[in-house]
Amino acid sequence: MPAWTGSFGKSGSPSLRITIAGVFRDSRQEFDAVLDTGFTGFIAMPVIQAFPLGLILFGTTTVVLADGSTSYRLTAFCTASVGEHEEPGVVILEPVSTQVLIGMDFLKRFKKGLVVSPGLGLVALVDEAAMTERLREPPEEPGATDEPASS
Amino acid sequence: MNPNLSDPKVIAELGEKIYADRYRTEYEANYRGQFVVIDVETGKAYRGQSPEEAYAVARQDVSHGTFHLIKIGEPGAYRVSYSANARVDWVFR
Numbered sequence: 001m002p003a004w005t006g007s008f009g010k011s012g013s014p015s016l017r018i019t020i021a022g023v024f025r026d027s028r029q030e031f032d033a034v035l036d037t038g039f040t041g042f043i044a045m046p047v048i049q050a051f052p053l054g055l056i057l058f059g060t061t062t063v064v065l066a067d068g069s070t071s072y073r074l075t076a077f078c079t080a081s082v083g084e085h086e087e088p089g090v091v092i093l094e095p096v097s098t099q100v101l102i103g104m105d106f107l108k109r110f111k112k113g114l115v116v117s118p119g120l121g122l123v124a125l126v127d128e129a130a131m132t133e134r135l136r137e138p139p140e141e142p143g144a145t146d147e148p149a150s151s
Numbered sequence: 152m153n154p155n156l157s158d159p160k161v162i163a164e165l166g167e168k169i170y171a172d173r174y175r176t177e178y179e180a181n182y183r184g185q186f187v188v189i190d191v192e193t194g195k196a197y198r199g200q201s202p203e204e205a206y207a208v209a210r211q212d213v214s215h216g217t218f219h220l221i222k223i224g225e226p227g228a229y230r231v232s233y234s235a236n237a238r239v240d241w242v243f244r
Contacts, residue, residue: 036231036232037232038230038231038232039229039230039231039232040229040230040231041228041229041231044231058188058206058218058220059162059166059188059191059216059217059218059219059220060159060162060163060166060218060219060220061163061202061219061220061221061227061228061229062163062167062219062220062221062226062227062228063227063228063229063230063231064225064226064227064229064230064231065231066231066232070226070227072159072160072163072164073159074159075202075220077203077206088203089202089203090202090203090206090220092229092231103229105201
């Protein structure tokens with residue numbers, strides 16, 4: 001299956017190397033972005049790291065935090081890329097965080113499904129089309145494996 | 152009212168107020184789940200199926216607006232699992 005390979009960072013969180021660009025393509029930068037399935041947006045990043053990229057500031061939005069309370073954030077526009085594939089999207093600018101995050105809308109835009117196995121050290125983002133095809137394959141018949149039957 | 156539009160908190164609160172006063176009843180009845188950006192300077196609203204689409208519609212009409220993004224029928228446009236309730240009114244000070 002066509003897949004992007006990520007890694008487990010120092011924090012133990014699954015992450016993927018992405019490139020973020022703003023208005024000036026020359027000032028684009030690579031980031032090891034943490035895959036956060038609890039985040040419904042595209043990308044969230046520290047505002048201080050957004051300045052050198054020249055992101056287009058759009059305005060504000062309201063976010064719902066883990067405890068159910070709401071808070072305000074600035075928003076900007078960027079282009080994110082992995083390899084040859086790039087997608088534009090809205091970035092949430094975080095005033096105090098230190099980590100770039102990618103959320104569920106990132107997976108949706110790039111049409112990827114997520115496979116994570118800490119035990120195997122595996123982080124893979126698989127094409128949805130290939131994943132769907134694999135899941136539709138019929139299950140193996142009992143006894144169809146190459147292993148000899150135990151007596 | 153002369154809002155300080157260099158303060159993100161003021162922009163957000165003004166956007167939420169305009170939405171609640173002028174658009175919420177109609178939009179929550181008809182467009183739940185879509186996104187809307189409010190131009191807090193003109194009070195106009197621009198809808199889209201995604202945040203990017205709503206912003207694109209807004210930018211076609213206003214090139215230099217100050218926008219607040221809302222997800223119709225939800226308390227916030229996004230849910231985050233990580234974030235502290237940080238102050239955001241220091242950015243331009």
